Amino acid sequence: MFESLLKMIVGSKNDRYLKSLTPTVDKINSLEPQIQALDEGQMQSRVAELMQEAANGRALNEMLPEVFALVREAGKRTLDMRHFDVQMIGGMVLHQGKIAEMKTGEGKTLVATLPAVLNALSGKGVHLITVNDYLARRDAAWMSSIYNYLGLTVGTIVHGLTDEERQVAYGAHITYGTNNEFGFDYLRDNMKFYKEHLVQRELNFAIVDEVDSILIDEARTPLIISGPAEESTAQYSRVSALIPMLKRDAHFTLDEKARTVLLTDEGVARVEEIFKIDNLYDQANISLQHHVLQGLRAHHLYARDVDYIVKDGQVVIVDEFTGRLMPGRRYSDGLHQSLEAKEGVKVESENQTLASITFQNYFRMYNTLSGMTGTADTEAVEFRQIYGLEVAVIPTHRPMVRIDHPDVIYKTQGEKFAAITQDLKELHKKGQPVLVGTISIEKSELLSGMLKKAGVPHEVLNAKQHEREAQIVAEAGHKGRVTIATNMAGRGTDIKLGEGVKELGGLFILGTERHESRRIDNQLRGRSGRQGDPGMSRFYLALDDDLMRLFGSDRLTSIMERLGMQEGEAIENRMVSKAIENAQRRVEGHNFEIRKQLLDFDNVMNQQREVIYSRRRHYMAAENPQDSFLEFVDDLLDDIYDPLTFSKQGPDQENIDIAKARLEDIFNLRWDFDAGVPTKQELRDAIVGRFEGLKAAAPEHYAEILRYFLLEALDKHWKEHLLNMDHLRDGIGLRGYGQKDPKQEYKREGFELFQGLLGMIAEATVRSLSRLQIKAEVREEEFVHKEKASDLKFQGADDGTEKKPQPTKRSAPKVGRNDPCPCGSGKKHKKCCGAKG
DSSP states (O other): OHHHHHHHHHOOHHHHHHHHHHHHHHHHHHTHHHHHTOOHHHHHHHHHHHHHHHHTTOOHHHHHHHHHHHHHHHHHHHHSOOOOHHHHHHHHHHHTTOEEEOOTTSOHHHHTHHHHHHHHTTSSOEEEEESSHHHHHHHHHHHHHHHHHTTOOEEEEOTTOOHHHHHHHHHSSEEEEEHHHHHHHHHHHTTOSSGGGOOOOOOOEEEEETHHIIIIIGGGSOEEEEEEOSOOSHHHHHHHHHGGGSOBTTTEEEETTTTEEEEOHHHHHHHHHHHTOSOTTSGGGHHHHHHHHHHHHHHHTOOBTTTEEEETTEEEEEOTTTOOEETTOOOTTTHHHHHHHHHTSOOOOOEEEEEEEOHHHHHTTSSEEEEEESOOGGGHHHIIIIIOOOEEEOOOSSOOOOEEOOOEEESSHHHHHHHHHHHHHHHHHHTOOEEEEOSSHHHHHHHHHHHHHHTOOOEEESGGGGGGHHHHHHHTTSTTOEEEEOGGGGSSOOOOOOTTTGGGTSEEEEESSOOSSHHHHHHHHTTSSGGGOOEEEEEEEETTSHHHHHHSOTHHHHHHHHTTOOTTOOBOOHHHHHHHHHHHHHHHHHHHHHHHHHHHHHHHHHHHHHHHHHHHHHHHHOSOTHHHHHHHHHHHHHHHHGGGGSSTTOOOHHHHHHHHHHHHHHHOOOOOOTTOOOOHHHHHHHHHHHHHHHHHHOTTTHHHHHHHHHHHHHHHHHHHHHHHHHHHHHHHGGGGGGTOOHHHHHHHHHHHHHHHHHHHHHHHHHHHHHTEEEEEEOOGGGGGSTTOBOEEEEEETTTOOBOOSOSSOOOOOBOOTTSBOTTSSSSBGGGTHHHHO
16 A cells, blocks of 8 residues: 555656656757758768767767757658657667567657667667568668668668678668577577678677567577488388377376376377387387377377468478467477378478577677567566566557457357357448457468358458568558458557548457467557557457466356356456456466576576687687697696696506507507606697697698687587487486486586586597698699699598598698698608609
């Protein structure tokens, strides 16, 4: 009560924060006459001057009022769009690294131009991140008028670009693109071999549009780059064909909430009978057990046209939050192959992880992260805990007048859809445009079929028609329009009312069921009532909706029974609506735990990833990689030599034998210990001397040779380490049965694996280079012309196989007749190998 009273007197924390920004808005407005007097050239010159001032150390906060005034004037001149005062506040919130919650239609795309230009002055790049390629292209093309008018460049990162095109786009002052493309470019850059091929710059300042969708909804799935593994795919089809022989409840049980399957004792016996094996849990049958469980999940927990579609002979995932197709993305751990076998399409080979990162850990690498959305306040705790982001609710430019009707609840899906069809028929007859929200392609097509029978003309906007999205959405607010949409229409699209629609009550939003996230429902509602327009919304529910069935209280059904509802009758009941909201809260809490657990595990990997990727960047960029290589030599010598000095009586024969074997294995060095134990310096001098011989043989190429072997060893063993970490994570849950915390065990064992990884990288690099020979192939006719280039071959002396140091062709070193001979003899080439022709 005291808190409520305090808010009434001094305002909420959000109110006080917004009030603190008002003086800056006044300062921006006071500069408007001065900026209006400038022509285009003068405005561009002023932006260039400000950029130089930023380079000289002037703080961006000092420049904010003038820059915002310049952007406002550019928007007015190029797009006939003048930023409102509330949009100026939104821009300041973004610049400060916060989330701006702004209602739909309040001009978030225009707001982003303000902090984008201000932070572009740093010269380090600004990333504007959207949920799909269509919006990235649209926003970049639309807002580039403002940026270009001020002398700034704009790039767009979308699917299908070459590395050269990506370098240009990332090199621009401001770059638009999708969250997936930015994340995958980061991973791909850390698999590149030459620094000239890197596409991304430093991760400086990011504005994430629809921030809740990207940083929360999509954060349940990590980004993974994978390559084909060696295992056969035949087993998937074989198992899929036999899955119908297993009966639900008798042979297996399903947990639809967690999407997991368990075999019963009877089911285990049935599988053993079908596959003619003695023990399903025998070590030799672990793979079969895995295939059966994934096959059951594919057949019973994943539905066609809900979780995925089949298109052009491929299983394509449908994003559960946006309803969009996700081409190129695949379910992991054999599930995608099980779905392919179920649908009778080609089963692609399983993939092995080559690189991965969660969205949480990718976006936390930006120096400053900010975001915009219409619905963030419900997830403010998660934004603060995971990303350190505060949410500021920005007031609307005009008052919101949309009418949100109470939910109507029916007993069954059939009754609900019959009522929806009848109400849509009446709304269409009245002329009021309707946007119908469905949570799956299947439901959108079911309703479409019913409307066709009822004679109601309509458009369907789902993942199968996403190419026509812009046209369908543009017309959704026109008189008499009925548009059925999956969640994809709820993000980033602006529905403007056609002529005469305001008088009919504006756009009517009809939700066919509640989504498991309240934010998605609010996004759907937010399509109506933009910038003070009239509008209406209502959700239609049934007791057998998935949300109600899986997460709703059992009391709901008994309440409905007691109310004595007749078939086709609906109720509007506050208790039922409260129960639905509680169900949504439970799902949101469940999903938060999934995201948090994913992050907890990835935090372990992230520390390792940062070490490996920073080393990799160092090897790529170093002028002289020899320093890194010599560190490996010293570490390995310490490891070999320490046992020899451990005892005061001197080393025993066993330790000497081990040291001799390791010196020969790693350094290809045979040392006679009979005359006594050498000093560490003697061993080091002998090893370094050999590499100095390699350097003398190919001085122009030596740095590249070292770089190649450093990167090749790192990449090879990092890939193997990722596989080991995947296996560790898959089985770590079993530690709980031994009264141990699986997360702590994963952290401890993961650290041990990582320490081993670093040792293996060092050994592999030194071992390869210790067996390297550089041979100059000299032909007789080359002596006619002095310093004719010779060819280089990189050959392992132990097996005679040719090893190419890099994929691109390089010029060979020139060996003149009077140069030192590449064989390391110390003689002139013409008197040594050159004399032999």
